[in-house]
Amino acid sequence: MKKHGFARICAAVPVVKPASVEKNLSAILELIHKAKSDRPDLLLLPELAISGYSCSDLFRQNTLLEKSKKVLQSLTEETLQLDFPIIVGVPLLVHSALYNCAAVLSGGQILGIVPKIYLPNSNEFYEQRWFSSGRNIRENTISLNHEIIPFGTDLIFQDENNPLMRFGIEICEDLWSPLPPSTFLSLAGALIIANPSASNELVGKADYRKQVTSQQSARTIGSYIYASAGPGESTTDTVYGGHTLIYENGRLLKEGDRFQTQNSWICSDVDLEFLEHQRISSPSYSQTIDFESLPFRTIPYKGTASSRDEEGLQRLVDSHPFVPSSEEDREIRCREIFSIQSTALAARLMHIGCKTAVLGLSGGLDSTLALLVAQEAFTRAGLPQTGLQCYTMPGFGTTKRTKSNAQLLCEEMGIPMEVMDIQDICTHQLKDLNHSGEPSDVAYENVQARQRTMYLMNKANMMGGIVIGTGDLSELALGWCTYNGDHMSMYAVNTGVPKTLVRYLVQFVADRQKNRKAAEILYDIIDTPISPELLPPDRQGQIAQKTEDVIGPYELHDFFLYQFVRCGFGPSKTYYLAKKAFEDHYEPRVIKDWLKKFIQRFFSQQFKRSCLPDGPKVGTIALSPRGDWRMPSDSDPEIWLKELEETE
Incomplete structure (x- = not known):
């Protein structure tokens, strides 16, 4: 101790x-x-x-x-x-x-x-x-x-x-x-x-x-x-x-x-x-x-x-430091964050005299939260909801569940929605690149993400609007976004919200929905596995590419992020606290492996954070290069990795 x-x-x-x-x-x-x-x-x-x-x-x-x-x-x-x-x-x-x-x-x-x-x-x-x-x-x-x-x-x-x-x-x-x-x-x-x-x-x-x-x-x-x-x-x-x-x-x-x-x-x-x-x-x-x-x-x-x-440590080590443990405190936290997000977007729209916004809706948690924030922002800004235009763009990994949820949610909320299938144009681009067309590398995945962003940017230009970004704080910490793909937007409303809190924000809105069908769709989105849906579904048509299977549990990464950025702790202390916090959920070896992955990704992916679009800070941790986190994109993680390796 x-x-x-x-x-x-x-x-x-x-x-x-x-x-x-x-x-x-x-x-x-x-x-x-x-x-x-x-x-x-x-x-x-x-x-x-x-x-x-x-x-x-x-x-x-x-x-x-x-x-x-x-x-x-x-x-x-x-x-x-x-x-x-x-x-x-x-x-x-x-x-x-x-x-x-x-x-x-x-x-x-x-x-x-x-x-x-x-x-x-x-x-x-x-x-x-x-x-x-x-x-x-x-x-x-x-x-x-x-x-x-x-x-x-x-x-x-x-x-x-x-x-x-x-x-x-x-x-x-x-x-x-x-x-x-x-x-x-x-x-x-x-x-x-x-x-x-x-x-x-x-x-x-x-x-x-x-x-x-x-x-x-x-x-x-x-x-x-x-x-x-x-x-x-x-x-x-x-x-x-x-x-x-x-x-x-x-x-x-x-x-x-x-x-x-x-x-x-x-x-x-x-x-x-x-x-x-x-x-x-x-x-x-x-x-x-x-x-x-x-x-x-x-x-x-x-x-x-x-x-x-x-x-043992005679103090609580909160395994979910971003999420209040009591339901009452969570409600207060979610209400405040949702207000900050929607007020920020409303202010941006009014500042630039913009009455139109474009959003890519996947049927996942992040884009759903962005939609809910955007709808509230339009209300706060006194703008008609028709100015909010959503697009769902099914690709190689899109499942029926997520596509359906995206369409049904917009239908119930009265938000204009268009379906733009990107599979053909992505296949054509892969062919032009002399790519095999098989899901064998990152290019197969990222061509879809960049195609979606290009569509959204061009549509926003046609309509005189802005593209609303959907990526969250945890994704930015890990670099789990495609550079110049979903990494880029004209205003990113979720940039300060960690993944462990996103589902509670969506639930906060769902619990207060007067439209019960819309609420049911939101609850189903909350229960949907987290995935970028860039790889083909399994034989049953279910999501095969689950993010947490690849990069690790978000609850662990959010814990690591809090200790590293908010508290300034090194790998040894972070590991020590994580073992206390998750002693009933993860073996120490598992925690250590994912902490190593967090350090490697946090350092190697700084270049994506160095050119982030604007977005509201909502808590004590933010990764904007203009505000809270300044770090060379080529920083060397060697001493952090060595400290972790030497930690029992």
């Missing part, structure tokens, strides 16, 4: 009682020794967990403060047996000022102490009554138990065995301030922000807390770990739920149950390599950094150097 840039983070809530310092130590130790079975790289405890947060004026009692300091030392000594740091809240008196602090303990030492900056002092909170802010402290070290300890809000802790493991700390209210300290900690390099908190529960507050935490995680392009005080705190006027959260770049990885009456903790594996890649890829992030105004100190420590692959 560490080889692939993961770190295991735990947020823990011990059952503590205000001012019961010895009992609190016992609860904390019990929790630590249970949580260490998860072998974390960092464990976070709540704000003032040693003393309890709700001690009120007892914080002015020297007895409580001295005992808390002694318990901190006892807890520090216990960490000598651990190979991960612990963050624990404690009140500390420094030169006649009392601070609400978070101490970082590791290897029997206090690595550093961070004081809270923003002290809430309204409604149920009165922290300024007891504590001083850490904003303008004069000392950057303190003496504690005869040790000189780094002290301040400028500390970033880094694991010498895992350089990506860099974390900073802000405490409770610091997060809720207009300019949280975590913003500066992140700009200074911290990939993880830990927040020991004591946030009481009110109606709706948990959801708001999650929103704020998620937004800060996304804004800083980092991981945010949050642990709040639990029900053991005083309930005189407030209740503390023990809310625990782990976020990564705005995404919730794990949330603990609130209101538990026993020690509890959550763990999740944070992808630090992904966060580092996202920061590198974000120009606005790097432009924000002003190192002169960020005089932060790095505190090194030694975490565990061992791997834990045998324990």
